[in-house]
Amino acid sequence: MTNAISNFTIYAFVALGGACGASLRFYISQLVLNWLGKGFPFATLMVNIIGSFTMGLLYQLIEHEILNVSVHRTLIGIGFLGAFTTFSTFSLDSLLLLQQGDVLKAAINILLNVSLCIAAAALGMFMVTTLTK
Structure with missing residues (x-):
């Protein structure tokens, strides 16, 4: 029963953070x-x-054990920032690769994320345009 409550709490944190992140994104936009x-x-x-x-x-606050990883990563990192923007995760991944000295992987990550996301957006626009003609 404890795992069910724990899992419920995790999902609740993600949902709460997501609702706040999406709302703030809309407001700022x-x-x-x-x-x-x-x-x-x-x-x-x-x-x-x-x-x-x-x-x-957030990453640094968790790394330095200033914030609790299970609570704050779930609420802010996954929930809030996941809804606010996914670019934050992409940025962190790229930065960590650079900090680890893996410049090639970082460059490939940046190139693929930017080019494939733009291509996916263009494909989605093309599909809707084509289907609504």
Whole structure:
């Protein structure tokens, strides 16, 4: 029974963090769009930068045992930042590869993430455009 409660708590942390992250992303996006307009994806850039910064802080706070890994990683890292932006995880992965001296893997990770995500977005747009003609 303890595992069920523990698992429920973990899922609750992810859900709570996700709801907060998604809501804050929407709020910030609306603010930035109203402020800077739609000419460039500043809103996405802003949340990606904030999310990456927050992921870096969280990682170090957990590494230095200032924050509890099971609670804060689940609530903030997976839930909040997972909904706020997935770019934060990509940034941390790339940075850790660079810090480990694996420049080639970091470069491949960066290239694949950027190019494949753009390609996937283009494919999704193409599919909808094609299906709605």
